[in-house]
Amino acid sequence: MTSNKHVEENLLIDGQWVPASGGTYEIINPATEEVVGLAPNASVADALAAAKAARAAQPGWAATSVEERSELMLKAAEAIREKASELLPLVIAETGATATVGSRMQVPVAADRFARYARDPRPVLATPLNPQVATASPLAPGGVIGGLVNRQPAGVVACITSYNFPMVNMAGKVAPALAAGNTVVVKPAPQDPLAIVELVRILHDVGFPPGVVNFINCNTPEPAAALVDSLDVDMISFTGSTEVGKRIMESGGKTMKRLLLELGGKGAALVLDDADVKAALTCIGSTWSFHSGQICTAPTRAVVHSSLVDQVIEGLTTMAPFLPVGDPTDKATMIGPLISAAQRDRVVNYINGAEPEGGTVIIDGRETGLDKGFFVGPTLISGTNDLTCAREEIFGPVITLIPFDDEEEGIAIVNDTEFGLYDYVFSKDAGRAFNIAKQFQAGHVGVNTAQRNHDAPFGGFKMSGVGRDGGDYGLLAYSETQAIIWSS
DSSP, rough: OTTTTTTOEEEEETTTEETTTTTTEEEEETTTEEEEEEEEEOHHHHHHHHHHHHHHHHHHHHHHHHHHHHHHHHHHHHHHHHHOOOHHHHHHHOOOOHHIIIIIIIIIIHHHHHHHSSSOOHHHHHEEEEEEEOOOOOSSSSEEEEEEEEEEEEEEEEEEOOOHHHHHHHEEEEHHHHHTEEEEEEEOTTTSSSHHHHHHHHHHHOOTTTEEEOOOOSSSSSHHHHHHOOTTTTTTEEEOOOOHHHHHHHHHGGGTTTOOOOOOOOOEEEETTOOOOHHHHHHHHHHTHHHHGGTTTTTOEEEEGGGGHHHHHHHHHHHGGGOSOOTSSSSSSOOOOSSOOHHHHHHHHHHHHTTGTTTTEEEEOOOOOOSSOOOOOEEEEETTTTTTHHHHHSSSSEEEEEEEESHHHHHHHOOOOSSOEEEEEEOHHHHHHHHHHHTTHHHHHHOOOOOOOOTTTOOSGGGGOOOSHHHHHHHHHHHEEEEEEEEO
C-alpha cells in the first residue's frame, strides 16, 4: 500500500477512535479500478457498542441548549467548506462522480445541510393548538382547554445511506437528527465510505460530545442488521434499494422502530403535445449527465406524446455525442463510471434484455472504448411500459422512451409503476401541467423543471418508501409527536 492511499482503520464509538474488529477492506476507484484506500470493517459487536454509546449520550444531548447545538452545526458547516479542496478528490476517487457534480453537489451541499439545521428548531418542534371550551363531564371539570404539540427526539437514530451521494445523503440525515436532539450511529454504504469518515472526523473535531455521533462501517450486512434489531436504536433512517428497505421494515417492526425509508424510483417525464421540447430534453437528458443516472429522482422514463416522439429522439440523439464519457477528474467529462463492475454488468444486462422483449436500442452505450473503469455510455431504448427496463430501477444512464396518444393514457403510463418517488410534466400551459401533476402517484413532481426546492418534503409513494424529510420536514421526521393539554 503506497503512501498516497487513504487508509482508515478506525471506528468512532463513544468519542474514541477504535480499531474495527474486522480489520480493513479495499475501496476501488470505479474509473481506474485502482485501490483508493482502506476502510474499516466493523463487526456486529462494534455496531452494538456504537448503539449503546448513542443510547447513553442521548439524554444529555437532548438537554443541551438549542444555542449550543446550533453553534456546533455552524462549526461543522464551516469546517466542511474549509476542507472542501481535500474532500473533493476523495469523493471523486471513490464514487466516480464527475468534477462538475462533485464540486457543485457532493461536498458543498453537505455543508449547506448542516448550516440549514443550525436554525432555531423550536418553532417547528413546538406548535400551539387553538383553545377549546369544554363543558363539565364525569371525566373532568369544564374549562377552557389549551394545548401544545410538542416534538420530542426520536432517540437514537441509525443513519444508513446509499453510495451515490455519500456525504450529501449522510448530512441530510445526521444534521436534522442532531438538531432535533437525537444521537446517531452513522453507517455509510460499503462502496465509498472514506469521505464519510472525514465527515465524522469533522463532527468529532468541532466538539460534538462523546457518543452523540458514532461511526461504523462494514462490507457485510450483519452489523447494519444488528442496528435494526437493537433495542438501543429507536429509529432507522435509510436511503437505498426497495428490497433492502422491505427487509428493514419487516425486521424493524419487531421492536417498533420509527422508520424513514427513501427507496427506489422509476421517474417519468410526461411530455405533452404542447410541451417546450427543449426544456423537456434538458430534464430527460439529466438521466445521462447527472452522476451517470445513479440517482433515484432521474426521469428514466420519457413518456412522450406521439406527435413529439421524433423531435425527442432527434434531440437526444444530438445530445448524446456532446456528453463525453471518461475520466471524472477531467472537467470536460459529463458521464463518469458506475460504482462497481457488478453495477456496470447489471446495467448492461438491462440493455441486453430490451430487444428480446420488443424494445429498440436507439442509442447504445454498451461499448465506450475505454479499457479501464466501469463505464456505460448514454443509452436510449424505445418501447412500451411493459419492458423490464421500464419497470425496474436501473441506476444507470439508460432512458426508456414510451409514446402515448392522449392525456389520459399518458397519465396512466406514468402511474403504471410500483414506484412513486419523483415525476415530471411538461406543457406550455402551466395550469394544465399543474392539474396533471396532482394526478401523479408520486411524492414529488416537477412542473416544467428539474430544479429542486430543498425545503419541500422529500419521499415517495408506494414502493418508493415511507416518510418525508427535507427542510422543516426533516425535523418532524426525526421526532415523536406529543400532545400536552391543560385547563384554564
